[in-house]
Amino acid sequence: MPENVKFTLLGFTALMAAVGFGAFGAHGLEQSLSAKQLATYQTGIEYLFYHGLGALALASLSQSLSLEFKRSRWAMTLGMLIFSGGCMVYAVTSQKFIAMAIPLGGLGYLFCWALAIKDLAAKFKKPLKP
Template structure:
């Protein structure tokens, strides 16, 4: 992925985070109260938004440092993390299907792996 594509990806995920967060706070308030999962939904939105911002910053880095090839893979891992981590928590919050909580940590591993790749991209002397 090129820097501009990464920034566009971040914009889409940021837009979705704001929309889902607003919808959760207003349109889903009663459902989240019934399931007792408003806090879980809020956690999903937070991680979704934080990692949308991280993807945006990675996109800027990719424009400035196009040789940092690991940034593309870091972006993919963060997108996967948003889908698995936040997505499973969104569904859990709305449906109460508790087994989804078992796959949530896989999204966390994707987030962590993405951050590790950002670190490695910045520390690899061959890519400087």
């Protein structure tokens, strides 16, 4: 399966999950979570949504520039699972070990974009003239 299709599927899946989990949070958890817990849950949803859109942008670049961004996709997937998923699970369970893992997901997001920048810059890097 081409890399741009994998990114497109990741983006669509993330966006669908953000809508579904967002609706669940707004209608199913509103009465049972504190304001702080709901804010944490909402942070997870927002970052999942933003990075779902980011995945679609990388899919488009992957297609038009013949770049794979494979490592970026893996880092983004880990960010989605650990950061966004961790925020949502922590908001509901208050398990401290989950809260301690959430920053690792944030690093996944940062690495994703750093790797994408590196790959894109390498694509357009001009060779040095002797």
